Amino acid sequence: MSRFIVPIIAFVALVVVFMIGLNRDPTYVPSPLIGKPAPEFVLPLLSDETQQLGTKDMLGEVYMLNVWATWCVGCRQEHQALMDISATTSVPIYGLNWKDDPEAARSWLVQLGNPYASTVMDLDGRVAIDWGVYGAPETFLMDAEGIVLYKHIAPMTMDIWTAEFLPRIQAAQKSAP
Amino acid sequence: MKRSTALMLLFLMLGVLVPGTGGLLAIESAKPDWQDPRQEALYDRLVHEVRCLVCQNQTIADSNAALAADLRREIRAMVLAGKNETEIEDFLLERYGDFVLYRPRFKPDTAVLWLAPGVLILIGGIALWRTVRRRATLPIGSDDDESADEES
Numbered sequence: 001m002s003r004f005i006v007p008i009i010a011f012v013a014l015v016v017v018f019m020i021g022l023n024r025d026p027t028y029v030p031s032p033l034i035g036k037p038a039p040e041f042v043l044p045l046l047s048d049e050t051q052q053l054g055t056k057d058m059l060g061e062v063y064m065l066n067v068w069a070t071w072c073v074g075c076r077q078e079h080q081a082l083m084d085i086s087a088t089t090s091v092p093i094y095g096l097n098w099k100d101d102p103e104a105a106r107s108w109l110v111q112l113g114n115p116y117a118s119t120v121m122d123l124d125g126r127v128a129i130d131w132g133v134y135g136a137p138e139t140f141l142m143d144a145e146g147i148v149l150y151k152h153i154a155p156m157t158m159d160i161w162t163a164e165f166l167p168r169i170q171a172a173q174k175s176a177p
Numbered sequence: 178m179k180r181s182t183a184l185m186l187l188f189l190m191l192g193v194l195v196p197g198t199g200g201l202l203a204i205e206s207a208k209p210d211w212q213d214p215r216q217e218a219l220y221d222r223l224v225h226e227v228r229c230l231v232c233q234n235q236t237i238a239d240s241n242a243a244l245a246a247d248l249r250r251e252i253r254a255m256v257l258a259g260k261n262e263t264e265i266e267d268f269l270l271e272r273y274g275d276f277v278l279y280r281p282r283f284k285p286d287t288a289v290l291w292l293a294p295g296v297l298i299l300i301g302g303i304a305l306w307r308t309v310r311r312r313a314t315l316p317i318g319s320d321d322d323e324s325a326d327e328e329s
Contacts, residue, residue: 029230032274039272099243125247132272134230134244 031132031151038065038146039130043120046097046105053094053120055146062172064093064165065140066116066156067128069100070108072136078155079112085161086115091169095119098128098136141165143172220256223265224249228277236279 033039042054058065066082068075086093095116097105102121109119122128131140134153141150149168152160211217221238227248229240237245237252248269255265266278275281283291 027233029276030274032271099247125243126251128244129247129251129272132274134273 027135028153029134031148033132033140033148034151036148038140038142038148039127041120041122041127041130043096043122043127046095046102046109046119046121049102049121053118058092058094058142059144059146061144062091062169063117063142064091065096065131065142066093067096067098067131067133067136067138067140069098069136070104071100072098074155075137076112078137078157079115081156081158081161082115083113084158085156089169092117096127096131096133097121098133099123099125139165141168143175216256219262220253223252223256223262226279227252227269228279230273230277 038055040055042052042056045051045053082093093116095118097119099122102123105119105121109116131138137155139152139156140148141152143149149172150164152164211220224238225236227237229235229237229242229245229248231242231244232240235245237248251268252265255268260268266282269277270282275284275287281287281290
C-alpha cells in the first residue's frame with residue numbers, strides 16, 4: 001500500500017492548489033502602492049475647471065479617492081453604495097474622473113447624486129497611470145499623512161466598506177488623533 | 178490579357194484591403210518619426226514586453242484599450258526624453274507591480290515562478306531515471322508487481 005501514498009499526497013496537493021487558484025480573481029492585480037505615499041497630483045475641479053485641487057489639500061485626515069467615469073458600468077453599479085457611505089461617514093471621498101467627458105460627468109452627478117467631497121478631472125489619464133489605475137471603479141484609502149492603506153478594485157459595496165474600509169479607517173484615526 | 182487580369186486582381190485586393198487598414202494607419206500615424214533608430218528599437222521592445230492590464234493576455238502594442246494607448250504615449254515620451262530600459266521598467270513596476278512585465282524580474286516574490294519549471298523537470302527526470310534504472314536490473318521476462326499494475 002505504501003506505493004500509493006506518494007501519488008495520493010501529490011493528488012491532494014494538486015486539488016488544494018486548484019481549489020485556491022480557481023477561486024482567485026485573475027483580474028485582480030495587487031497594488032505596489034500600498035504602504036507608500038499616494039502619488040501627488042494637482043488637477044482641475046469638475047465643478048469649476050478654473051479651480052484646482054491637489055493631494056496636498058487632502059492631507060490631514062483619512063480620505064478616500066474613487067476613480068470613476070461615466071463610460072464605466074461598474075461605476076454606475078457602485079454609485080448608490082458610495083451615496084450611502086458618504087451619508088454615514090465623515091471620511092471624505094474624493095472623485096477622480098478618469099478620461100471622461102466633463103459635461104457627461106457633471107450631469108451624472110446631478111442625476112444620480114454626488115457622494116464626493118470634490119471631483120477632479122484626469123482628462124488624459126496621466127494621473128491614473130501614476131496611481132496604477134487599470135480598471136475603474138477603483139477606490140483608494142489614505143491615512144492623514146497620505147500613505148495608501150488599501151485599494152479596492154471593483155464596485156464598492158456596503159459589505160466591502162464594513163469589512164475592509166471601516167476597520168482600517170478606525171485604526172488609522174486612532175493612531176493619528 | 179493575363180497581365181491585365183492580374184492587375185485587376187491586384188486593384189481588387191487593394192480595394193478590399195484599404196478600408197481595413199484605415200484604422201491601423203490612423204494608429205501608426207500617431208507614432209512619431211523616430212530620429213534615432215535605437216530609440217525606436219527600445220520603444221518597440223518595451224511595448225511588446227508590457228502587459229495591458231485591462232486585457233491581460235495582450236501586450237500594450239497589441240491592445241486597443243484606452244489604457245494601453247495611454248501607456249504607449251507615456252513610454253514614447255520617456256524614450257524621447259532619453260530614459261533607458263531599466264528606468265522605464267521601474268516607472269511601470271512602481272505603479273502596476275511585477276505583473277505588468279511579461280517577463281517579471283527575478284526576485285524573492287517571483288522566484289517560485291521562475292524556478293518551478295526547472296525544479297519540476299529535475300524531479301521528473303530523477304523519477305524517470307530511477308524507474309529506468311530499477312527496471313534495468315530486473316531479469317528479462319520477469320515482472321515486478323508494480324509494472325504489472327501499470328501495464329494492466
